[in-house]
Amino acid sequence: MPKPEHYVAPFDEDAVEVDKIKLDEKPSNLWRDAWRSLRRRPLFYISLAAVAVIVLMALFPTLFTDVAPNDDCHLEFSNAGATEGHPMGFTKRGCDVYARVVWGARTSLAVGLLATLISGVVGIIMGSLAGFYGGWVDSVLSRIGDIFFSIPYILAAVVVMTTLSEYRSVWTLAFAIGGFAWASLARILRSEILRVKSGDFVMASTATGRTKFSTLISHVLPNSITPVIVYLTLSLGGAIVAEATLSFLGVGLGSEVMSWGNDISAAQTSIRTAPMTLIWPSIFLTTTVLAFITLGELVRDALDPKARARG
Amino acid sequence: MTQETSVTDTAEPLVSIKDLEIGFQTGNGFVQAVKGVSFDIFPGETVAIVGESGSGKSTTATGIIDLLPSNGRITGGSVMFAGKDLTKASKQEIVRVRGREIGYVPQDPMSNLNPVWNVGFQVREAVMANNMAKNKKEADKRAIEVLQEAGLADAERRMKQFPHQFSGGMRQRVLIGIGLAADPKLLIADEPTSALDVTVQRVILDHLESLTREKNTALLLITHDLGLAAERASKVIVMYQGKIVEAGPSLEILQNPQHPYTKRLIAAAPSLASQRLKSQKIVVTDAPQGDEIDLVAASAHRHDVVEHADHGGVPAIEVKDLTKVFSIRKGGFKSEPFTAVDQVSFQVPRGTTMALVGESGSGKSTVAKMVLGLETATEGEILIAGKDATALDKREMLAHRRRMQPVFQDPYGSLDPMRSIGSIIREPLDVHKVGDKQSRELRVNEVLDEVALPRMIASRYPNELSGGQRQRVAIARALALKPEVVILDEAVSALDVLVQAQILQLLADLQEELGLTYLFITHDLAVVRVVADDVAVMEKGKIVEKGNVEEIFANAQTEYTQKLLDAIPGANIPLGA
Numbered sequence A: 001m002p003k004p005e006h007y008v009a010p011f012d013e014d015a016v017e018v019d020k021i022k023l024d025e026k027p028s029n030l031w032r033d034a035w036r037s038l039r040r041r042p043l044f045y046i047s048l049a050a051v052a053v054i055v056l057m058a059l060f061p062t063l064f065t066d067v068a069p070n071d072d073c074h075l076e077f078s079n080a081g082a083t084e085g086h087p088m089g090f091t092k093r094g095c096d097v098y099a100r101v102v103w104g105a106r107t108s109l110a111v112g113l114l115a116t117l118i119s120g121v122v123g124i125i126m127g128s129l130a131g132f133y134g135g136w137v138d139s140v141l142s143r144i145g146d147i148f149f150s151i152p153y154i155l156a157a158v159v160v161m162t163t164l165s166e167y168r169s170v171w172t173l174a175f176a177i178g179g180f181a182w183a184s185l186a187r188i189l190r191s192e193i194l195r196v197k198s199g200d201f202v203m204a205s206t207a208t209g210r211t212k213f214s215t216l217i218s219h220v221l222p223n224s225i226t227p228v229i230v231y232l233t234l235s236l237g238g239a240i241v242a243e244a245t246l247s248f249l250g251v252g253l254g255s256e257v258m259s260w261g262n263d264i265s266a267a268q269t270s271i272r273t274a275p276m277t278l279i280w281p282s283i284f285l286t287t288t289v290l291a292f293i294t295l296g297e298l299v300r301d302a303l304d305p306k307a308r309a310r311g
Numbered sequence B: 001m002t003q004e005t006s007v008t009d010t011a012e013p014l015v016s017i018k019d020l021e022i023g024f025q026t027g028n029g030f031v032q033a034v035k036g037v038s039f040d041i042f043p044g045e046t047v048a049i050v051g052e053s054g055s056g057k058s059t060t061a062t063g064i065i066d067l068l069p070s071n072g073r074i075t076g077g078s079v080m081f082a083g084k085d086l087t088k089a090s091k092q093e094i095v096r097v098r099g100r101e102i103g104y105v106p107q108d109p110m111s112n113l114n115p116v117w118n119v120g121f122q123v124r125e126a127v128m129a130n131n132m133a134k135n136k137k138e139a140d141k142r143a144i145e146v147l148q149e150a151g152l153a154d155a156e157r158r159m160k161q162f163p164h165q166f167s168g169g170m171r172q173r174v175l176i177g178i179g180l181a182a183d184p185k186l187l188i189a190d191e192p193t194s195a196l197d198v199t200v201q202r203v204i205l206d207h208l209e210s211l212t213r214e215k216n217t218a219l220l221l222i223t224h225d226l227g228l229a230a231e232r233a234s235k236v237i238v239m240y241q242g243k244i245v246e247a248g249p250s251l252e253i254l255q256n257p258q259h260p261y262t263k264r265l266i267a268a269a270p271s272l273a274s275q276r277l278k279s280q281k282i283v284v285t286d287a288p289q290g291d292e293i294d295l296v297a298a299s300a301h302r303h304d305v306v307e308h309a310d311h312g313g314v315p316a317i318e319v320k321d322l323t324k325v326f327s328i329r330k331g332g333f334k335s336e337p338f339t340a341v342d343q344v345s346f347q348v349p350r351g352t353t354m355a356l357v358g359e360s361g362s363g364k365s366t367v368a369k370m371v372l373g374l375e376t377a378t379e380g381e382i383l384i385a386g387k388d389a390t391a392l393d394k395r396e397m398l399a400h401r402r403r404m405q406p407v408f409q410d411p412y413g414s415l416d417p418m419r420s421i422g423s424i425i426r427e428p429l430d431v432h433k434v435g436d437k438q439s440r441e442l443r444v445n446e447v448l449d450e451v452a453l454p455r456m457i458a459s460r461y462p463n464e465l466s467g468g469q470r471q472r473v474a475i476a477r478a479l480a481l482k483p484e485v486v487i488l489d490e491a492v493s494a495l496d497v498l499v500q501a502q503i504l505q506l507l508a509d510l511q512e513e514l515g516l517t518y519l520f521i522t523h524d525l526a527v528v529r530v531v532a533d534d535v536a537v538m539e540k541g542k543i544v545e546k547g548n549v550e551e552i553f554a555n556a557q558t559e560y561t562q563k564l565l566d567a568i569p570g571a572n573i574p575l576g577a
Helices: A030-038 A042-059 A097-133 A135-150 A155-162 A170-181 A184-195 A200-208 A210-247 A260-270 A276-303 A303-308 B058-065 B092-096 B119-129 B136-147 B168-180 B198-215 B228-234 B250-255 B261-266 B270-279 B295-307 B364-371 B395-403 B421-431 B436-448 B455-459 B467-479 B497-514 B524-532 B550-554 B559-566
Strands: B014-026 B029-041 B046-050 B071-083 B102-105 B186-190 B218-223 B235-240 B243-250 B317-331 B335-348 B351-358 B379-386 B404-407 B486-491 B515-520 B535-538 B542-548
Touching: A030 A276, A042 A097, A042 A276, A097 A135, A097 A170, A097 A184, A097 A260, A097 A276, A135 A184, A155 A170, A155 A184, A155 A210, A170 A184, A170 A210, A184 A210, A200 B404, A200 B421, A200 B467, A200 B515, A210 A260, A210 A276, B014 B058, B014 B351, B029 B058, B029 B071, B046 B228, B058 B071, B058 B186, B058 B218, B071 B261, B102 B168, B119 B136, B119 B168, B136 B168, B168 B186, B168 B198, B198 B228, B198 B364, B198 B559, B218 B228, B218 B421, B228 B235, B228 B250, B228 B270, B235 B250, B235 B261, B243 B250, B243 B261, B250 B270, B250 B524, B261 B270, B261 B497, B270 B295, B270 B497, B270 B524, B295 B497, B295 B524, B317 B364, B335 B351, B335 B364, B335 B379, B335 B515, B335 B535, B335 B542, B351 B364, B351 B524, B364 B379, B364 B486, B364 B515, B395 B404, B404 B467, B421 B436, B421 B455, B421 B467, B436 B455, B436 B467, B467 B486, B467 B497, B497 B524, B515 B524, B524 B550, B535 B550, B542 B550, B542 B559
Parallel strands: B046 B218, B046 B235, B102 B186, B186 B218, B351 B515, B351 B535, B404 B486, B486 B515
Antiparallel strands: B014 B029, B014 B071, B235 B243, B317 B335, B317 B379, B535 B542
16 A cells, blocks of 8 residues: 555644634523524414413403303393304303303413412422432332322312312312322423433532532422423313313312303203304313413423424 | 455555535534545555544544434545445445445444343344344354454353443444454444543554454544554544544654644643653743643643642641442342442642542542542541541531532533523522622622633523533632632543643643642543642552652553553654654
8 A cells, every 4th residue: 555645734824713612693592592493483373372362361351241241141042042242142041152251261271270380389399309309208209199190180189079069169179180180290300300410510519518409499490390391381271171071070160150161061951952052162172272282382392402403 | 354355555545535525404504514525545554533523523434334314415525435436326335335345333332232132132133234144043153253353252151141231341342343243344433442441442442453454454543532543543634624634644743743733733632742741851931822732831831830839738638548338239128338439548739739540430530529528438537728528517518618619521511501601600609608799790700711711601501602611611610719629520531632731721820820729530641641740540449559740650650550551542652742
């Protein structure tokens, strides 16, 4: 083989820069990048608009209707079709379906949010303590979680609501749903915490003298929170469905409370004569749940750089 | 060995690469990674491509046999192999060339063997895929041969074992065996030993060399280590930013580099620097300035400064009979004691650097963690500036932590990705409630200046910085509390040579300015030579040798230390400079 020749590329002295700082115009971080990718998705705006409308309905129902949903009922309109000023017709009791759907949003959303909040708080506490402290804390908390995990939460909620039938309210219902739905969140968070806590930055933080608990709050949790947020947005839809299910079964809120679940339940007797009285609240329920779930999926994609690259 | 591979004196190159261009489709558009690379490999020749991360060296190698990731594409040039242009070959043709004609040894022995299949299955798979055997029995026989050739004793029994039962070096042997299973004419080895201890690296490379010589296989070696490249290859190609900047006979490149980039690489490579330090006495009074860092000059200057440091008085760190026993779970309820650190004692005089050297599993990092108070010592004493750190209550411990701060190995893992650079550096000040908000901001700016980062970086996030810049941030965080002692746990091991030299220079400057004491944990003896005053060599939890760096390098007392010294790549290359 021939002796290799000595090749030297043409050079200019300044060409070699060691570790030059190259910064983008805009600083980037996880949340800002996620937001940037969300803004490009049309589905994000659609679901966000749907959620905004539902939230507005819950907060200010009078913006949408000035018909009283409960007091302005006239039996002569029982199961009547749509007329002027009453676009969705009347229920069996002769109340305006549209007004009831608008006013019902508040209950459904309140139960959904409260139940999610409760399961979120319990799940975050249980999951992060179990994952971060490990050892016997983990054993005890994880076994408690497993017990709750093994009970179907709808069944548990039915039992709780029948036992507490005298105290039925949005709060008890939210506790019944949220109190049994936290176990899977705790599991997800626990495994995420296990992954994050082995990072060098956690050790670096301990070496500065931070206490263990403070490290958990200021470093480990913020880095593990992504799957929690995704899970919670997804489970919000689930909680709204659970409220409807329980109300439909007659163990949810009292029949005097306006909620989509109650309306669907009440309408089932008239399903043949006036199917729309059942279908309208169902459409609102489905749309709301779908909007929240879509939002959750989009947030998950936005927070996952790999999925973002594809989209 | 077949007849045709033994022809050596032909002037025809085995592989001829012309103007090769490779690019990647990324989120920010198309990025050109290899920009017109040309070189030849002759039969039986060993060629090394050297470059820092992102130089395109691995991309060039994987491009030859079309093992690019799915977003990579060859955009120009040709790879002529046995009369065919591989860049234009069909998928089937490439598959036929891969393995049988051109073998490939991947970088990371830990992740490149499938953990759910036994080793025998994976070697057999390679044998069968290359039609080296007609049936399973024959394949088994050949697989055993392959493992034996790769230097695994007891290959027959080893066939049934799983990758996790193998050490890193043994796994790399298996991968080399797989790469050579079909007697290819060319073997591409992509950083084959970067993840291994130096002594293991040496053995593996020796073995690779004898195997390829025996079979007259050409070898394309990809490495970041110029010393290693020069020691192993007859021809060295230096790549920078997708282009070849210099290529030629390895000795000539080392002794007479022409391109400024190559010159800098040689000046910054610890293995070569320690070689030069050994051969001559250099007197430098001023520290080298600016971007062009000569490690030899830097280290000579540092030694000068440290000689005037306070060697009497209370040592900054004193460790006495430090022992750490872990209990290893052995399935069921059984556990076994494992002594990770065994009666380790050393002293580090104020203002000097002590290096703790050892291979993986030697217990050096455990010592660092105990000194930092991140692990409790089973026995022994740790005195920081004369104060015992093993018997402190919570408040005393907090005060104690102000006096020593760590810098860890992985610059990507040691900064919280959710925090801004400013808040990362401010964290120790917040925890220790030093001053008010304003004075903390001032201090953050001060330490940013000290580590030569622009102040505006404080509002940015770690993902916007390179590895070297992140390590500067980690150093800034360590300095925020004005500690006396900084524990550097493999703090420069993950960095490219030039960046590493920059950080070493920075550490030396800071030591001079602030009178810091360093405990420098590393596996790399070459780095020790240029940064440390004293060195303790650890093996299996014990200190086997300690003393002044110059004495140990000149005259190692134990066989183990000598073995480590000999294993420094490029240690035996005569350097003119």
